[in-house]
Amino acid sequence: MRVSDSDREQSADVLREAAGHGRITMDELDERLELAYAAKTYADLAAVTRDLPGPAQAPTAVQPAMAGRIGGTPRSKFSVAIMSGARRMGRWVVPRSYVSVAVMGGVELDLREAQFAEPEVTIHAYTVMGGIEITVPGDVDVDVSGIAFMGGFDHNASGPGVPGAPRVRIIGFALMGGVDVRRKPPKKELTSADGNSGEP
DSSP states (O other): BBHHHHHHHHHHHHHHHHHHSSSSHHHHHHHHHHHHHHBBBBBHHHHTTTTTTTTSSSSSOOOOOHHHOOOOOOOOSEEEEESSSEEEESSOOOSSSSEEEEEEEEEEEEEOEEEEEEEEEEEEEEESSSSSEEEETSEEEEEOOOESSEEOOOOOBBBSSSOOOOOOEEEEESSSSSSEEEEEOHHHHHHHHHHSSSOO
16 A cells, blocks of 8 residues: 555654654664655555554555445434434445434434445434434444433443544433444344345
8 A cells, every 4th residue: 555645744753752762863763764755655664663662653554445435425414303213224424523313212323334424423412311322333443422411321332443444433412311332243244144145
């Protein structure tokens, strides 16, 4: 995979930080910076930061399967259920910001077959005496930071995904209700595991 200018700058920052902590000399810094800015692939960048600590020893290549899930034009940016129910599932495009509201009702959002309009999307979940269930695929990066009062806001699904995966932020508030966030494998994987024919 070819690297971008931002990838080169990321590696350069790692090198400068290492020099600032005395892990490499200034001569080594100059030499490695020259290699970093001349790098053409992720392997080239990995070679100059491999022996240095830090969260970004080298930029991670986006897996083709993940890259194919990012992009598309969203048709809807919200779902509302007032003493009723609403559901989004199957193939749909999650916008950069999506709002879900449940008042004495229920909303179900299933992202396992969804596309993501951008690499990072945010779902705003608000419920009053209702429930919102959000199902995310097991390979995406999930960050849940909602709060609840006399209710529940499940944070157990928070965690990293595979390299290059979309990032889903889930924020909001639950009053006398609940927001349930679950990680599940794609439906086709579940069907195969059950030994079914693949019919929905």
